[in-house]
Amino acid sequence: MSEQKLFTLRNPWFGAAVGITGGIAVLSFLAGLIWLPLAQPDLKISGIWDAICSAAGVPRAAPQSSVQQPDFKTSSVVLTSEMLTHPDQVSIGRGATLAQRCAICHGPEGVSDANSPNLAGQFAAVTYKELNDFKAGARVNVVMSPFAATMSNQDMLDIAAYYAYLPRVPSNKIDAELAAPRIVVTGAPMRNIPPCGACHGDIDTKAGSPWLGGQSAVYIKAQLEAFASGSRHNDISQQMRNIARQMTGEEIDQVARYYAAQP
Amino acid sequence: MTTESDSHLGEAVAARIERRWATLSIVVVGVLVGMAIFIGIDHATMPQGHVETADPKTLHLTGEFIESNLGSAMEADGSVTVRAIGQQYSFTPQCIVVPSETPVTLRATSADAVHGLLIEGTNINTMLVPGYVSELPVRFKAPGEHAMPCQEFCGIGHQGMWAKVKVVDKTAFLRMMASRRRLSCVD
Numbered sequence A: 001m002s003e004q005k006l007f008t009l010r011n012p013w014f015g016a017a018v019g020i021t022g023g024i025a026v027l028s029f030l031a032g033l034i035w036l037p038l039a040q041p042d043l044k045i046s047g048i049w050d051a052i053c054s055a056a057g058v059p060r061a062a063p064q065s066s067v068q069q070p071d072f073k074t075s076s077v078v079l080t081s082e083m084l085t086h087p088d089q090v091s092i093g094r095g096a097t098l099a100q101r102c103a104i105c106h107g108p109e110g111v112s113d114a115n116s117p118n119l120a121g122q123f124a125a126v127t128y129k130e131l132n133d134f135k136a137g138a139r140v141n142v143v144m145s146p147f148a149a150t151m152s153n154q155d156m157l158d159i160a161a162y163y164a165y166l167p168r169v170p171s172n173k174i175d176a177e178l179a180a181p182r183i184v185v186t187g188a189p190m191r192n193i194p195p196c197g198a199c200h201g202d203i204d205t206k207a208g209s210p211w212l213g214g215q216s217a218v219y220i221k222a223q224l225e226a227f228a229s230g231s232r233h234n235d236i237s238q239q240m241r242n243i244a245r246q247m248t249g250e251e252i253d254q255v256a257r258y259y260a261a262q263p
Numbered sequence B: 001m002t003t004e005s006d007s008h009l010g011e012a013v014a015a016r017i018e019r020r021w022a023t024l025s026i027v028v029v030g031v032l033v034g035m036a037i038f039i040g041i042d043h044a045t046m047p048q049g050h051v052e053t054a055d056p057k058t059l060h061l062t063g064e065f066i067e068s069n070l071g072s073a074m075e076a077d078g079s080v081t082v083r084a085i086g087q088q089y090s091f092t093p094q095c096i097v098v099p100s101e102t103p104v105t106l107r108a109t110s111a112d113a114v115h116g117l118l119i120e121g122t123n124i125n126t127m128l129v130p131g132y133v134s135e136l137p138v139r140f141k142a143p144g145e146h147a148m149p150c151q152e153f154c155g156i157g158h159q160g161m162w163a164k165v166k167v168v169d170k171t172a173f174l175r176m177m178a179s180r181r182r183l184s185c186v187d
């Protein structure tokens, strides 16, 4: 018995095993790569080769369609979660010089007494994105826009690095006792509102989401109302408008008061 | 102690058993392949028949997934194309409106993580994978409202990721569409 060669077609077991396995494989290929694609009426397969490529996953160009262009400016910044997380000293130094013009409104230390937003300790990607959006006209503010209009890309990178490097100076309004409102802690799942901290850094950070702690209540409220009404629309693909639109006026007041009192 | 005929007998039994097991495994494979074919023909599941790619980082810059092109669009052949994106942690548009009894092509993709797109009360259920476009041919029978939760864990805010699908009567849809190029029910 043991002298008999196994792997030879003269061994009937071997022949049958290879033959049947091969047969099943061929039939499955025919069914999966040709028959099934052709049987899908919506696929509009043009031939056998097309069917095989389609089923095998060869990428296909998107069907031609006319694209509806926006009637307002949207943000053209490409964000990634790693961007601008490794600042260099030269950039920070240049940023410090450039930021002197900003001090009248945003404070010499990047912390504002007026209702312009604090910039100290803000994520660099956020400052960079907002400056880009002001410059491009995707975000408009009569007071702020002119200051971004003449900035070069390098200026914006440097200023972003500088403000990210400054410590978040706790404002004099901090109130550690103030309980977090429900909308901050759990969001409102049935209204498509996740907890604010899922993006804004308290729990997790979504690239481009500003740190809100210490920002003036007036500013936070104004921004949320602007998102809700659509007058601020520089958030990529409506990610913040989708949330603000669903918030009640009372919730907006609560979060504005809450975040203004956080470090 | 085994005699010549005993060993022949043993060999014959072994061969018979081996043949039966082989037949059984072939039948199992055959049934599985047959099931896959049946499901495909019967549309019990609708695996996407082709692959299309889209760069998740630049969806908002150019192409069919820019903000102003999302929502429902009327096609020349009377069908409706709905374009949507999934992102942490919402779908845009947040409220999708479609006509009943009309062929609808749903095209969607993700701007970041893997999301799921499921329309409650229907068999529409697909994944939105960054880099790829998911396309589904669908048809809604009757007017009504459906929840559209993200059913694939996509991050800390996943549980808040919901959209809505409003199915309206076809004439009502045409009336709403008349003055618009793209339609959604976001207010």
Ligand SMILES: [Cu+2]
Residues within 6 Å of the ligand: B086, B087, B088, B089, B114, B115, B116, B150, B151, B152, B153, B154, B158, B161
């Ligand atoms: Cu999701």
